[in-house]
Amino acid sequence: MPNHTTNYNLIKPLPDEFYNVEDQNDNMEIIDAQMKAREETLTMHLDKDASLSQKGHVQLSNSTNSNSENLAATSKAVKQAIDFPQKFGLGAELIEVTSDFNTIVKSGFYHAKGENRPNNDALRSFFLLVNAISETSVLQIASPYQESDNIFYRSSDYTGWSKWKRIANSDDILFGNGSPEGVIIASVGTLYRDKVNGTLYSKKTGVGNTGWRALTWV
Template identity: 30%
Template sequence: MKTMYKAIANSPSTQLATAISDTDKTIELVDGSVLPDAPNLAVIGIGETAETILYVEKNGNILNNVSRGFQGTAQAWSTGVKVARNFTAYDHDAFKENIETLNQQAGDIENLTTVEKSNLVDAINELLTKIGETGSLTTDEKSNLVAAVNEIKQKFTAHLADNEKHIAPTERTSWNNKQNALGYSPLNKAGDTMSGNLGIDNAGPGIVLNYNGVIKGNFYYLAGDDCLYLFNRDGASTYRGGFRFKPDKNVDIYDGTTYRKIWHAGNAGPFYVGLGSPEGVVTASVGAIYQRTDGAASTTLYVKESGTGNVGWKAK
């Protein structure tokens, strides 16, 4: 952003105490107190031939390290020529450029909140009070100042009632691309994949299928490449629980010391547990196994050896 130099109310003037050439870097004034502290601008002379200078140091009535012809043409001036902190073309250009820069950094002005707009209006009004009385300005300076103020006023008039929260262009792009603050695209709720580990810190159900806004009795469902399915469903007055695994896949059962494997080729019968003999009671396919919890010797384990209904069970 361009440097903006402090103005002084009413733009009081002083005069050159001594004549200067067009290359002098030190200038003596009659009353240096009428100019703002360094660094700052001052205008020597009046009208179209005036010269704007930039002084880096001010010691009493002496200006040192002066940049001659900062605007306008450096030239020789005689004793008694007027010197004042007038509003310059540089002030106008810096004022306009800095506002445009701030507008780009903050986003479009229509996206500012009411409070942000109010703060910006206060800042502009404060800046205008520092410019000084317009009576000390030339016709061109007044025209430039009016043009700059009108440009800003038009933007505020058009958007002053807009209360929407501003977001910067880069933020808007990120949200439009559905990216979070880390730059990662979030998972698509309609179907997507993810890599890495997933931890669910929740007391169940952690994963729910067929979700329609109502949890159906803690329906859990997990699956992997070896396909051990765990599920627990309670819907339509029916509670079911169990696990499944694909044929020709080993599933380990681990008690903390020993691994025991379960394997089947796809035609294994189900396992049943119950009271009493299954014969004539439990319908199953050939190969099913039944554990009788109240059995005795040779009547605890049954195997379905034949039949398609509830007969064909043999105790082992």
């Protein structure tokens, strides 16, 4: 009795058996049927595009701004998407530096000490955000470590660095009903907002309750 193959049960004549054409034809029919079935499966697979709900073929793409749900991003596109925000200091790790702030001109997040920091503060460290278009066109935003209510900023151009300026917050502005003139005692530079009509005042002179001037915009 002949043997049979494991997968498709093809007839395998024994060495002492005569060649049987009918057995050979049966084998060829089995092989033909299996090849045809695989051809049809492959054709169906080639004709099917991948989607969110089914497997299939996808087209690779280097695009970093496509909304397609049928294209697959290449490694190059993924790298570009990751690298782009880091040019503006986003998604980057905090960098420890001890150097002159004037030399920190590469976009990124820094934990920084050094010369030319806000208010010439020689003791505290600063969280420093740098957004740089070039080495001579830079914006720096700095906040002393553990003092998020004190935020300073400055910028540079081809003429050099501007002075550090403190960003005002709600604690820097006094509020009240009506004009502060003759009512509110404050130091020069204090801001006051009239809650009745929204007018903003600035203390221009003196140390008492006079010297307030309403701010106007053209």
